[in-house]
Every structure is written in C-alpha cells, then in structure tokens.
Amino acid sequence: MLTIYGMPDSGNCYKPRLVCALLDRPFRHVGVSTNDGGTGRPDFLAKNPNGKVPLLELDDGRLLPESNAIAFFLGEASPLVPTDPFERAEMLSWMFFEQYSHEPYVAVRRSLTIYPRLARLATPERLAETLKGGMKALGVMEGRLGEREWLAGTAASLADVVLYAYTHVAGEGGFDLSAYPAVKAWLGRIEALPGYRPMHWLPAG
Ligand SMILES: N[C@@H](CCC(=O)N[C@@H](CS)C(=O)NCC(=O)O)C(=O)O
Structure with a gap:
C-alpha cells in the first residue's frame, strides 16, 4: 500500500x-x-x-x-499520461509552468490570505506581486483553454490535475475566476471526470 x-x-x-x-x-x-x-x-x-x-x-x-x-x-502508463512523446512533453511543460509561474503566485496568495500564522507576511507589496503573477498565469491558461478542452493532448492529463489543485481554490486567495470563463469551464470538466474527489477527501480508514 x-x-x-x-x-x-x-x-x-x-x-x-x-x-x-x-x-x-x-x-x-x-x-x-x-x-x-x-x-x-x-x-x-x-x-x-x-x-x-x-x-x-x-x-x-x-x-x-x-x-x-x-x-x-x-x-505512469495510465490514461493521464499521453503516449505521444510531444504530448507527454507538453504535459510536463504545463507541470513545470505550474511550479514556476502559477503556484508561487496563486497558491502563495491563498496561503497568505487564509493562514493566520502567515498574516504578518501578507504585506501590500507581496499581495500586489502575487496578484499580478497569478493573473498572468491564469491569463495564460485562459488563452490555451479557450482553444482546446485540455492543456496537453486531447484528453485529461496530469497537467490538468496538477493545475486544477490550486486553480479551483484561487478565489480563496482573492482571484476573481469569473474573468476566466474558459478556465471555469475546464474546472467543471475536471470535476466531471470519473473518480473525481474534492480537495478535503481522504480515504477511509
Ligand atoms: N514544490 C513542492 C512544494 C511543497 C510545499 O511547499 N509544501 C508545503 C505545503 S503546501 C509545505 O510542506 N511547507 C512546509 C514548509 O515550507 O515548512 C511540491 O510541489 O511538492
């Protein structure tokens, strides 16, 4: 196990x-x-x-x-990883984007906002910087998802899963997702995938 x-x-x-x-x-x-x-x-x-x-x-x-x-x-070797080498690399490209251009802004702004122990770090400058970076990342996703259903390849991949994690709670960090309709529609597609579980779900036992 x-x-x-x-x-x-x-x-x-x-x-x-x-x-x-x-x-x-x-x-x-x-x-x-x-x-x-x-x-x-x-x-x-x-x-x-x-x-x-x-x-x-x-x-x-x-x-x-x-x-x-x-x-x-x-x-590995599941339908969440494209078999085509270019599509697999595209998936990785979005996963690296998530760590360098998305998470440091969208996730960090959420942490600064929701965790009282981080409140002293939530300076106006830091909040402005993370808002700007997060909106840029969401804008990049909006552009991509306005043209296609999934970030890499033609089906849901790990790229969609890892970017879903902080995008779906971006509102908790003060991001207004209504400005990103293609991203919102994509969130709904992920939530409709068989087996989907929400963030606070933990296995029984
Ligand atoms: N790049 C790492 C980041 C992990 C990370 O920052 N985890 C946070 C929780 S979301 C943590 O454990 N922070 C503890 C600390 O920094 O002391 C990943 O994607 O796993």
Whole structure:
C-alpha cells in the first residue's frame, strides 16, 4: 500500500490524492501539517530533509517528495499520461509552468490570505506581486483553454490535475475566476471526470 504524507487543505498535497482517486489506486494517508510544526519534526525530516509535504512512501520504504514528481510516478502508463512523446512533453511543460509561474503566485496568495500564522507576511507589496503573477498565469491558461478542452493532448492529463489543485481554490486567495470563463469551464470538466474527489477527501480508514 502506498502512503501519502500530507495536509488536507494544501493543493500540492491534493494533487497525488486526486491522481490516486482518478486512477482508483488505493493509498494510506498520514496527516503531516505545517500548521502544527509537523513538517519540521525530526521523524518527518528523516524522511524528507526538505521538510515539505506531500511525500510518497512506497511499500519498500523508498521515498519521493515533490508533488508533480509524485503525480508523474502515480500516473505512469495510465490514461493521464499521453503516449505521444510531444504530448507527454507538453504535459510536463504545463507541470513545470505550474511550479514556476502559477503556484508561487496563486497558491502563495491563498496561503497568505487564509493562514493566520502567515498574516504578518501578507504585506501590500507581496499581495500586489502575487496578484499580478497569478493573473498572468491564469491569463495564460485562459488563452490555451479557450482553444482546446485540455492543456496537453486531447484528453485529461496530469497537467490538468496538477493545475486544477490550486486553480479551483484561487478565489480563496482573492482571484476573481469569473474573468476566466474558459478556465471555469475546464474546472467543471475536471470535476466531471470519473473518480473525481474534492480537495478535503481522504480515504477511509
Ligand atoms: N514544490 C513542492 C512544494 C511543497 C510545499 O511547499 N509544501 C508545503 C505545503 S503546501 C509545505 O510542506 N511547507 C512546509 C514548509 O515550507 O515548512 C511540491 O510541489 O511538492
């Protein structure tokens, strides 16, 4: 049985849970949170010296950090990874976009907004910077999704799953998604996929 260490309200941690749900892959969830210092405890740092969740642990004890790498491992040879080499690379391109051009703005602004412990970091400058960066990223997605149903290839892929994670809660960070109708329609397509589970869903047991 795979083990995912993570927190329910983190988009990064939601990504591997959603991939497992869409692929009907069982996993065990172990709650580790930044909010109570769990990611900084010695037993967790022994597993991930970078002190971040999500973290995947295989049956044989091997450990894999980084949400998009975990998504890639879980999605290997599934319909969520295109077989065409160009489409597969396009999927990766959007996954790197997510980490460098989307998450640092859309996710960070949400964190600054919803977590009281980060309130002192939510300066007007930081909020303005993350709003500008996030709107740019959402605009790039809007352009793409105005022309096609899915970000890479012709079906839902890991690119859609990982970008869904923080885009669908962008409103919590103060982004107005009504300005991005193609993105909103795409969110609905992902939510209609068989096996879809919402962000706070955790496996029973
Ligand atoms: N690039 C990493 C980012 C992971 C990350 O920042 N996780 C946050 C929760 S969303 C965390 O564990 N933060 C703990 C900390 O920075 O101390 C990924 O995609 O997995």
